[in-house]
Amino acid sequence: MADLMTMAFGMEFSSPVVVSSGPAGFGSELAEMIDMSCVGAFTFKSVTREERKGNQPPRIVDCGYGMLASIGLQNPGIENFISDILPQSREWNTRIIVSIAAFNLEDFGYMSSILNTVEDFDVLELNLSCPNVEAGKEDPVTDPEYAGTVVARVKDGFKTRPVTVKLSPESSPTELFLKKCEDSGADGFTLFNAFHGARFDVDTGKPFLKRVDGAYTSPALKPLILRKIHLARQITSKPIIASGGTSTAEDILEYMSSGADLVSFGLISAIEPELLMDIPGHLGQLLKARGYESLSDYRSFLAETTKSNL
Numbered sequence: 001m002a003d004l005m006t007m008a009f010g011m012e013f014s015s016p017v018v019v020s021s022g023p024a025g026f027g028s029e030l031a032e033m034i035d036m037s038c039v040g041a042f043t044f045k046s047v048t049r050e051e052r053k054g055n056q057p058p059r060i061v062d063c064g065y066g067m068l069a070s071i072g073l074q075n076p077g078i079e080n081f082i083s084d085i086l087p088q089s090r091e092w093n094t095r096i097i098v099s100i101a102a103f104n105l106e107d108f109g110y111m112s113s114i115l116n117t118v119e120d121f122d123v124l125e126l127n128l129s130c131p132n133v134e135a136g137k138e139d140p141v142t143d144p145e146y147a148g149t150v151v152a153r154v155k156d157g158f159k160t161r162p163v164t165v166k167l168s169p170e171s172s173p174t175e176l177f178l179k180k181c182e183d184s185g186a187d188g189f190t191l192f193n194a195f196h197g198a199r200f201d202v203d204t205g206k207p208f209l210k211r212v213d214g215a216y217t218s219p220a221l222k223p224l225i226l227r228k229i230h231l232a233r234q235i236t237s238k239p240i241i242a243s244g245g246t247s248t249a250e251d252i253l254e255y256m257s258s259g260a261d262l263v264s265f266g267l268i269s270a271i272e273p274e275l276l277m278d279i280p281g282h283l284g285q286l287l288k289a290r291g292y293e294s295l296s297d298y299r300s301f302l303a304e305t306t307k308s309n310l
């Protein structure tokens with residue numbers, strides 16, 4: 001099989017397949033269903049300073065062509081996460097990404113400084129993009145200056161590993177968010193979180209979700225994200241983890257063609273987790289069929305193509 005080793009954030013990933021934050025929760029069920037070493041990295045669901053019970057049900061609506069979810073950052077809080085959940089991932093033999101979310105600078109600073117000395121993970125992801133919670137007084141989804149301030153605060157206390165910033169596709173203009181975060185020390189970007197969406201029951205006239213708004217994920221969104229990643233790649237040379245609408249090995253090649261370094265799988269990791277085990281083998285076949293011995297050969301080809309397009 002073609003060698004799928006991928007370099008990003010100055011480290012090796014056994015493959016570019018990343019499980020994205022959220023749909024697979026804290027990974028214990030996924031680890032019972034699949035061999036976690038088949039993915040290059042697992043991202044934990046976002047953790048906040050205090051425990052959160054999440055939003056009131058109904059919180060999920062199947063849209064046929066995608067899903068609307070409004071979980072509301074349900075999580076056990078950073079201290080329980082560090083003591084009870086994170087150590088389980090030692091067995092998984094894959095890179096680990098820890099995701100944090102907060103509603104004020106102080107909580108971002110507090111969580112990142114305690115994580116600074118915690119072992120058992122490789123990359124810190126800052127969720128500056130959750131669509132399913134009320135923002136604090138200052139909102140990193142709408143205010144690029146504040147997004148940069150959050151990154152600077154986190155980088156101030158967290159120095160031991162790289163920090164990737166997860167942006168909302170609705171943070172506009174994307175270019176300004178990328179620049180502010182990079183200038184403040186972001187080591188990479190996870191692009192993007194889900195879009196806001198809503199669905200209504202025509203018989204009752206009421207929204208399906210208790211909170212009305214949800215995070216909409218669908219393969220139909222892939223072209224929108226591909227375009228935005230292509231634009232982001234003109235702005236930053238930092239590693240990009242693509243996120244949105246992925247379900248196949250072909251998606252990995254397409255996202256890499258648009259400028260991504262790693263490619264994450266969200267919804268699919270919850271609804272068809274066994275697919276994750278097939279994707280690396282299929283990716284190897286796609287590379288071989290195109291005459292590449294390794295993923296890094298394909299990426300070298302992409303780098304040459306990009307240069308010749310300039």
Ligand SMILES: Cc1cc2nc3c(=O)[nH]c(=O)nc-3n(C[C@H](O)[C@H](O)[C@H](O)COP(=O)(O)O)c2cc1C
Binds near residue numbers: 022
């Ligand atoms: C049920 C659910 C929960 C999610 N929870 C989080 C989360 O806690 N933190 C986060 O950064 N993104 C969260 N996301 C967003 C995903 O990580 C991902 O960015 C998004 O679903 C798009 O990827 P996909 O099309 O592959 O699902 C969640 C998505 C879903 C569907």
